[in-house]
Amino acid sequence: MKPSNEKPSEAARFLDNLESALTAADPVGEELAESLRDDGLDPNRVDDDLRQLLEEHAPTWKQKAERERKSALETLSRANAAVSRTRAEIERRIRETVEAMQRLGAPETVGAYHQKFQKAADADLESLLQDLEAQLETMESKKSNE
Amino acid sequence: MTMSKSEQRAAEILHGPDGTEIYRQLVRHAGLIARLHGWRTGTTLPESASPQSIAHEVVRKVLTGVRSWDEGKEPSLLNALKGMARSEIGHLYEKRDAALVEPINTPLADGEERTPDSFPSTRLHPDELNPEEHVLAKERENLRRSAMTLVLREVEGNDDLELYVLAMCDAESLAEISARTGLTIQRVYSARRELERIVRKIPLAKVIRDARDEKNL
Numbered sequence: 001m002k003p004s005n006e007k008p009s010e011a012a013r014f015l016d017n018l019e020s021a022l023t024a025a026d027p028v029g030e031e032l033a034e035s036l037r038d039d040g041l042d043p044n045r046v047d048d049d050l051r052q053l054l055e056e057h058a059p060t061w062k063q064k065a066e067r068e069r070k071s072a073l074e075t076l077s078r079a080n081a082a083v084s085r086t087r088a089e090i091e092r093r094i095r096e097t098v099e100a101m102q103r104l105g106a107p108e109t110v111g112a113y114h115q116k117f118q119k120a121a122d123a124d125l126e127s128l129l130q131d132l133e134a135q136l137e138t139m140e141s142k143k144s145n146e
Numbered sequence: 147m148t149m150s151k152s153e154q155r156a157a158e159i160l161h162g163p164d165g166t167e168i169y170r171q172l173v174r175h176a177g178l179i180a181r182l183h184g185w186r187t188g189t190t191l192p193e194s195a196s197p198q199s200i201a202h203e204v205v206r207k208v209l210t211g212v213r214s215w216d217e218g219k220e221p222s223l224l225n226a227l228k229g230m231a232r233s234e235i236g237h238l239y240e241k242r243d244a245a246l247v248e249p250i251n252t253p254l255a256d257g258e259e260r261t262p263d264s265f266p267s268t269r270l271h272p273d274e275l276n277p278e279e280h281v282l283a284k285e286r287e288n289l290r291r292s293a294m295t296l297v298l299r300e301v302e303g304n305d306d307l308e309l310y311v312l313a314m315c316d317a318e319s320l321a322e323i324s325a326r327t328g329l330t331i332q333r334v335y336s337a338r339r340e341l342e343r344i345v346r347k348i349p350l351a352k353v354i355r356d357a358r359d360e361k362n363l
Binding site: 010012014016018025032035036046047057058060086 | 147153157163165170173174175182185186196203209210228247290293294295319339342343345346354
């Protein structure tokens, strides 16, 4: 709305003065907490909001270190979960995946592909399993679209 | 991403011993400004905003460099944040007001274009308010009068408060009010506290209802 050319009314001036008078002085401590409560706010939740803001946008070195520690722990636990599978278990799952692929019409050579890796290291075997599982997923989704 | 010097300085203060108090004061400030804006316009904060969300946004913007705090110009971080909160609130209400007043030179739903020629008075005086703005301005004045009357009614009979309200129109600080009224600084301080309580006690709905009743008299 464009500003009126008229002088501000008595009521407009009164409210402006009231606003200046109330906002010029800042209460502290318990009085401040009471003002927030009067506005229906929980002072502790207001403090939590600031903590979260700072943690997200301006973390201290301690908070940064803690965040990095947590992220490293998560990566480690993911890696551990993969490593903790035994070789026998991986081989069993490869076998099952290959059989499922053959049932869906994959050529017999898939079995040979598996045999070729019989002497492979555990990590390579794990990677083969992931590869075969992805291929099986593709075949299954193709089949269900037919 | 690295922080600029002003972002770092703001973060340092907010992490410090006064940080919590500053943030609480900012939320309180936003609450008072929003309340008085509400009285003036007859609406609560637009776009589902709240005093806390305003304070949150302002601090987030300062910490991420969207808004910058120039410590050379305004040494107090709290004052800088208060100014930003006021401008955020003002901006929200301006956006709302713009939507309330029908724009000219825009085709209406029936395809007809409304131009200043549709309003002879605006053709003669282009700076004058258009009819929608006139109605809105009148409504706003009724709201302001209603709010003022409600505050004055609450103050009536309390000598310290009556003096405080009279003096606050010309004085800028509590010390100045004390000097003008002859009240001790403690009594001035108590009067200010009481006035704040009164302001928080008057609901927006009451201001709107009284403004409407006034109009219908």
